[in-house]
Amino acid sequence: MLTTRFTEEFGVEHPIVQGGMMWVGRAELAAAVSEAGGLGIITALTQPTPAALALEIERCKALTDKPFGVNLTLTLSVNPPPYAEFRQVIIDSGVKIVETAGSDPTVHVEHLKENGIKVIHKCTSVRHALKAERIGVDAVSIDGFECAGHPGEDDVPGLVLIPAAADALKIPFIASGGFADGRGLAAALALGADGINMGTRFMCTQESPIHENIKQQIVGASELDTQLIFRQLRNTMRAARNSVSEEVVEILDKGGRFKDVKDLVVGTRGRKVYEYGDPEAGIWTVGVVQGLIHDVPSAGDLVRRIAADAETLLGNLARNVVVSPVTAG
Known part of the structure; x- marks a missing residue:
């Protein structure tokens, strides 16, 4: 079993997170990921009202007794959603993990932390991750340029961004963007991350609510x-x-x-x-990692497969890579 700071801090078995995705992060998918030992996440704003979110959280609770989280994406708009009401629903529901994304989450972090809720904030740069650390989040998800949705404007891929974050941060962080299998998890851990966050890969699972x-x-x-x-x-x-x-x-x-x-x-x-199911009907987000996706398994099987493959790969590397002693010349 792969135990990291993230699994210990958030009470999950595997360092694998299903990111909150608009229209995708629903109870069936989140529960299946959590039940398999990962961290499933419901997307709050997929629900039309705070009351609907309360019902979706209860549906998830009926499907698993393992930890799961709720994503609250913060946008700057003329008519923003009733964020305070969504936040209160999360607090009242007893959910203990929230993933924030988008704009400055300071006010939400303060309220959530006061109620014993752990917060993961999604960032696309080390400087933003450091700010999130300063305002008191428990972990960050660092998104490389490969990710679906908004990768920021720095265009830094994960191979550089992940170790840069590892050098700068004191809190646990998970790597996002470009992950689909055990090789990716093993690589992320080697680069200094405490786990991985996947969106596109979980879109292609049996429980994913897309066509x-x-x-x-x-x-x-x-x-x-x-x-x-x-x-x-x-x-x-x-x-x-x-x-x-x-x-x-x-x-x-x-x-x-x-x-x-x-x-x-x-x-x-x-x-x-x-x-x-019409891919030409509008704009829809997907990551470059789709090139590594070749099947549509159950979410639970996917979590277990990735964790097992990463553990095997890391074990094989430890056994098969020979480090020769350095001799004085």
């Missing part, structure tokens, strides 16, 4: 089949390469602004991709 067509689209895709959009707006987002994402890039390349593409990128279109 089978989209799961098969990911299985059949390569690492080249993603598109970076919003680069010109300094709000980079990695999405599946399709006719919509290519149109967005073309419009912005010609000097267009967000108002010129907002109808193409609206979230309701992306939700239809997952519901109806």
